Amino acid sequence: MSTKNLPVIILIVLLAIGMALPLLQKDTTPGFYVEVVLGGLMSGVLYSLVAMGFALIFKASGVFNFAQGAMVLFAALSIARIAEHMPLWAALAATVVIMAALAWVIERLVLRPLVNQEAIVLFMATLGVAFFLDGFGQTVWGSDIYKIDLGIAKEPVLILENVFQGGILVNRDDAVAAALAALLVVGLALFFQKTPTGRALRAVADDHQAAQSIGIPLIWVIVWAVAGVVAIVAGTVWGSKLGVQFSLQDVALKALPVVILGGLTSVPGAIVGGLIVGVGEKMAEVFLSPVLVKTFDLAGGGIENWFAYVLALVFLLVRPEGLFGERHIDRV
């Protein structure tokens, strides 16, 4: 292990110690502790879903797609409204078509004319796309709160009653979300590693110019369509949990610290980053907050809102490319 990894190792050890500390508090039962960690993991999975969309597009085209959150919202809105008229599976299929069409339009009208422009220009363009999708979504689908009903019972189930006193409460829809996310990850991994199109996409991501010279055109539209599908899964899961409303796109803001932590270019990084942020903020809220209240006589609360950003900031200082990101060595 080389010394350049040392700060990261120290940081991870510190995080682990921080996670273990609550167990020393005498009023923390193991069952409660596991419940908090599980709860954190579940919401982490949801962050991962959004972060994956960012990572996919950034890896393939070097564009930071600010519109990912708007895409999640748009997908959720489309599923919710179409499902009012037909079964859920048909609404999902229709939404896949809509998101693919959207990807094509964005690629043709926004990205292609801007090929070879600076990254900041492309970023500003996606900002524009984000606001357009917001407004356009309202125009097409309306601005009320809609719901997506996955047909999963809402009441939580008790598991592991034999292991922990009182058992552990788990939300069914959270468990479904976690399973969906896992499926999506496996599917994407197979697509990228095992199909010729996946191979071509990796080639484009690696070196645009070399890919072009062996006859692979810029196939960004496929990546955007894949990111659209990821947005559909995220939108469905979030939408069924929180209801489909415009605050849904704020989850994209939560995905920013996740991609910083995991590395912008890495899909596995998005997953791990999401889990770290999910568990971290939940634990901070449950265990750190009371300590702060007692010690400094603060009002407490709200830690969940800023913890992820502080964590991301620390990671930026120690390892700017993120846990799994590619380290760029520029020749001067």
Add this chain to the structure above:
Amino acid sequence: MTTARKIGEPVLVVDNVSLSFGGVRALSNVSFDVRRYEIRAIIGPNGAGKSSMLNVINGVYHPQSGTVTHEGVTRRKVDPHEAAAHGIARTFQSLALFKGMSVLDNIMTGRNLRMRSNLLAQAIRVGPADREEIAHRAVVERIIDFLEIQHVRKTPVGRLPYGLQKRVDLARALAMEPALLLLDEPMAGMNLEEKQDMCRFILDVNEEFGTTIVLIEHDMSVVMDLSDRVVVLDYGRLIADGTPDEVRANPDVISAYLGAAQA
């Protein structure tokens, strides 16, 4: 050594090409042709415009004036992937391999243009798509054997020594089964043994696959043994064009190229 091959009609005609970047002239009115099955070298001191010339041929740069005619088709503005579709492959001076991918995957990308099955068929790997992948794989394995890189097939390219990476670059270009192969300083940065290997591979490719080859080199001795005809560029201008012996005897070349090098 060139007697075995029948050099044919011109397949690539560069006519009066000029290229400039802002106020800097990279190429001025350059004209030459490349005949079928020949090995054609473009040489010149650093900054003579060799790489620019190659980039014009494969569409990375678009010349301000002049034309490039390939197989009878004159194109004014062509993109690299269109040139590739027309059967022009290239390697890069500073390697442009897909570093995170294995040697095998890198070379397989060269088959991309010849893949026919659609995305959905690939994803679920139904019959034809699977058979297609296997057929492409067979071609790639033959190239791997040919270039003697069997032992590193599964290794990520970024971990290979430089000489082997150059070979992978050549393999990826060959996987396209190109009619015209452009090599950008294939011997740059190599030791003597690696250079000799690369020379052998270039001659074998030319002979066994019948590939027309255009290569850039600033190491003059390498080029003289390898090529049928040589173009010499200096400051973006063509100063000589002929057989290696003619070029070697040309006083302009001696003063501009050798003279400068010996001074």
